[in-house]
Amino acid sequence: MPDNRPVSKRALFFSRSFFPLFAVQFLGAFNDNLFKNAMVMLIAFQLSQTDEQTGLYITLAAGIFILPFFLFSTLAGQIADHYPKSVLIRKIKLAEILIMFTGAIGLLSMQLEWLYASLFLMGVQSAFFGPIKYSVLPEVLADSQLLLGNAWFSGSTFIAILLGTLVGGLTVTLENGPQWVSAGVILVALAGYLLSLKVPYTVFEDSAVQIDRNILRSTWLVVRSSRGHHQAFFAVLAISWFWFIGAILLSQIPAFVKYTLQANEDVVVAFLTLFSIGIALGAGLAGRLFGQGVKLLYHPILLLLMSLLLVLSVWVADSIGSSLRIVDLSVAELMGLAEFLGQFPENLSLLFLFSLAVVGxxxxxxxxxxxxxxxxxxxxxxMVAVNNILNAFLMVLSSLLVMLGYLFELKLSTMLLILALFNLVVAIWFYLKRPEHE
Structure with missing residues (x-):
């Protein structure tokens, strides 16, 4: 049972019950993004030649990583409710070491087949860790500490994305970069396993929970039963929409930077870095502003702001100065970071996407x-597994829709404007449904 006695934020963060769990999930998120962003950079700047090919390969990678969440989250949720979560964490982190050896082979061989296979296995491992990550928090924190704990978890996840982006994106493009990244993912996996041994034993388990290995049947039954918890299911739907937007933006930033802004990989890293910092900053602000309560009053406004900022980002990047665009990128030198930052008003797209991330x-x-x-x-x-299932479904759907858009030769900027329009519709839905779930 969590200790309900008052405790300072610093003492809570460094407590034996919270910090090892925080460190394990942080390193796991960092390692995923270290590998994924290294792979994306290889695809964007070495393993593909055209706009359409880059977009398709990157979108396929995003879909392959997310697919296991849809396939295995129900099974993972049943296992997490059945067994002590601390025991499962150790087993999952041990499996991560073996998976990262596979990823290292893919990076060293530069074979897309190996890279995609490794990415799928990483998705499987993350799918089994996901239900534990958020469901174990109420077992180690008091209710009054949950919002702050979630802020640390959510914010740190995107700081991990930031660091993975920086290390993976910048390192893999260096001489012997794939070798360095290969060693890195294995070492981080080892560190994660050692830290998992420090996670305190959690006592809650429910042996009455049946583990159904029929994935389709169990998924349907769990999703159907979760709808009975109306407030929680409403939160799941709203969270899933956020990941629909986030999946599109994060997966398409490399193509957006290269073909719309005509800038190089350093600018890609800058965009991904500021996007991750923005999410972490917004998560931290939520933890401070809302205190111990859960307030959804301003969420429709936040969705409206996200649409506005996305439209502004696309507008300054694509519409203004379009006459200066270079048609044949194969014979042109892409802008570096310093040149891009001096390219007004296109450089405002970086500020607008950062602001969108803070709101998110x-x-x-x-x-x-x-x-x-x-x-x-x-x-x-x-319930966390249901959240992961619907998150995964919408993220895979986002990948399919973007791939369909590329097949119909839609410009990426056009697809992003369509996304902003759909987000307005969701803002109206949230406004109409929120009062009954406040």
Missing amino acids: GAYIVPLYTQLQITTPQNQRAR
Whole structure:
């Protein structure tokens, strides 16, 4: 049981019950993004030649990583509710070491087949860790500490994305870069396993939970039963929409930078870095502004702001100065970071996407907290699994829709404007539904 006695934020963060868990999930998120961003950079700047090919390869990679969340989240949720979560964490982190050896082979061989296979296995490992990550928090934190704990988890996840982006994106393009990244993912996996041994034993388990190995049947039954928890399921739908938007933006930033802004990999890293910092900053602001309560009053406004900022980012990048665009990038030198930052008003697209990320971070944290506190303890991991399933479904759907857009030769900027329009529709839905789920 979590200790409900008052405790300072610093003492809570460095407590034996919270910090090892925080460190394990942080290193896992960092390692995923170290590998993924190294792979994306290889695809964008070495393993593909055209706009369409780059977009298709990167979108396929995003879909392959997310697919296991859709396939295995229900099974993972049942296992997490059945067994002590601390034991499962150690087994999952041990499996990560073996998976990263596979990823190293893919990086060293530069074979897309190996890279995609490794990415799928990484997705499987993350799918089994996901239900544990958020469902274990209420077992180690008091209800009054959950919003802050979620803010640390959500914010740190995107700081991990930031660091993975920086290390993976910058290192893999160096001489012997794939070798360095290969060693890095293995070492981080080893560190994650050693830290998992420090995670305190969690006592909650429910042997009555049946583990159904029929993936399709169990997925359908768990999703259907989760709808009975109306407030939690509303939070799941709202969270899933955020990841629909985030999946498109994160996966398409390399293509957006190279073909719309005509800038190089350093600018890609800058965009991904500031996007990650923005999410972390927004998550931290949510933890401070909302205190111990969960308030969804401003979420429709946050969605409206996200649409506005996305439209502005596309407008300054694509519409203004389009006469200066170079048609044949194969014979042109892409802009470096210093040149891009001096290219007004196109450089404002970086500021607008950063602001969008801040708004997104503030949007997501209260929703995760609502999911946790409105779900019974013995069903919490399965509700998180439902969240991961719907997140994965919308993220895979986003990949398919973007691939379809490329096949129909839609410009990426056009697809992003369509996304902003759909987000407005979701803002109206949220406004109409929020009062009954406040």
